[in-house]
Amino acid sequence: MKTKYWLIKSEPEVFSIEDLSKSKNKTTYWDGVRNYQARNYMRDEMKIGDKVIFYHSNTEPPAAVGICEVIKEAYPDFTAFEPNDPHFDPKSKKNSPTWFMVDIKLIYKFERFISLSEMKKNKKLQKMKLLQRGNRLSVIPITKVEFEEIVKLGR
DNA sequence: GCCAACGTTGGC
């Protein structure tokens, strides 16, 4: 199975890479994806061993902050079933869930965060969907070249 | 099936 590469967004106020670093086994379930396209990527294409850039959105500055690995493939996002959860979705049923999550484990946090503006200036990263206008997806496929370029900058 | 209204995302 060929390794795929992804970029996932999180608002650090909600869940930051420091939070992940402090989590048990540096592992978390990636809950709360409520967009069909992002869900399809997670549910249908994310496989164990895939590599993931962790990105901080809606903060100053927005930046790539570390790398993770997929350690569990898609299973139902149980937060959609819990009425008190901010991600509750009454349309998602336990016997036919709408929403899915994967588990990711931190590989390491970057020594140097790579800001969005730095990525915009980088020739090798120009085609990333992250940089395209109006992009709002929280799970974005990237290429191996893009992944390795960001890792090189952030190491 | 169209599309206006509304809600959310996320850079700035």
Add this chain to the structure above:
DNA sequence: GCCAACGTTGGC
């Protein structure tokens, strides 16, 4: 805090 760009909802 603003607002452009989207996605979703629901009346018709």
